[in-house]
Amino acid sequence: MFNLVLFGPPGSGKGTQSISIIEKYKLIHVSTGDLLRNEVSNETPLGLEAKKYMDLGMLVPDEVVIGMISTKLDENTEANGFIFDGFPRTVAQAEALDNLLEFKNNPITVVLSLKVSENELKKRLISRGEVSGRSDDNEEVIAKRIKEYHAKTAPVSDYYKHKDKLVEINGEGEVSDVFNLISNQIDTFIIA
Ligand code: AP5
Ligand code: MG
Numbered sequence: 001m002f003n004l005v006l007f008g009p010p011g012s013g014k015g016t017q018s019i020s021i022i023e024k025y026k027l028i029h030v031s032t033g034d035l036l037r038n039e040v041s042n043e044t045p046l047g048l049e050a051k052k053y054m055d056l057g058m059l060v061p062d063e064v065v066i067g068m069i070s071t072k073l074d075e076n077t078e079a080n081g082f083i084f085d086g087f088p089r090t091v092a093q094a095e096a097l098d099n100l101l102e103f104k105n106n107p108i109t110v111v112l113s114l115k116v117s118e119n120e121l122k123k124r125l126i127s128r129g130e131v132s133g134r135s136d137d138n139e140e141v142i143a144k145r146i147k148e149y150h151a152k153t154a155p156v157s158d159y160y161k162h163k164d165k166l167v168e169i170n171g172e173g174e175v176s177d178v179f180n181l182i183s184n185q186i187d188t189f190i191i192a
Contacts, residue, residue: 001106002081008114010145011121014085031085057144066096089153111160114171
């Protein structure tokens, strides 16, 4: 089993690259952002609670997202592997994920960290905001999301660095060039 964490700040291309990765390597895509937006649009109790945080650009409480991940893993017991996109986002989430995967005897294989400059992140998210309809793609909320990233999510990369699982990828440049860099890394672990 191959378990990949695609790590990076808001706008670094996690969602974009996940689409090509799941297609090539037949992995199950687990995006907490997508799962949460789905709950919001279905107006579930979880969604209504999560929306308060998302609209402000703040992280949703750990127990909410950890519960969603646990359900998703249980629903896909036959998977070749998972790609975690936008999760884990705090050290507590990373520890919880390790515990869930250890229980299933399939630890995280590698963490690919997309590096993109802050100016480029803002530029990408502002222009996506013009078409996406996402409630958090406006200048004020983007700034808050990037601040949350530095305060709570950046430490997750140290967590994986200490475990020797972190590989940095240049996330700037053409989407296809970034995908080639990612594929080269994945291919050191599995052959598609
Ligand atoms: P989430 O949905 O995860 O959003 P995010 O991390 O802020 O990241 P984005 O989805 O905006 O960016 P991305 O890296 O996927 O980039 P993308 O490929 O779209 O989270 C939203 C909210 O949900 C959070 O704020 C929080 O409230 C909550 N949440 C989610 N997970 C949580 C968790 N685990 N714990 C707690 N709360 C959680 O690309 C961005 C744009 O750039 C696109 O328009 C794309 O076309 C473009 N682009 C991509 N690559 C390139 C390239 N190489 N060159 C030019 N443009 C590019
Ligand atoms: Mg995304």
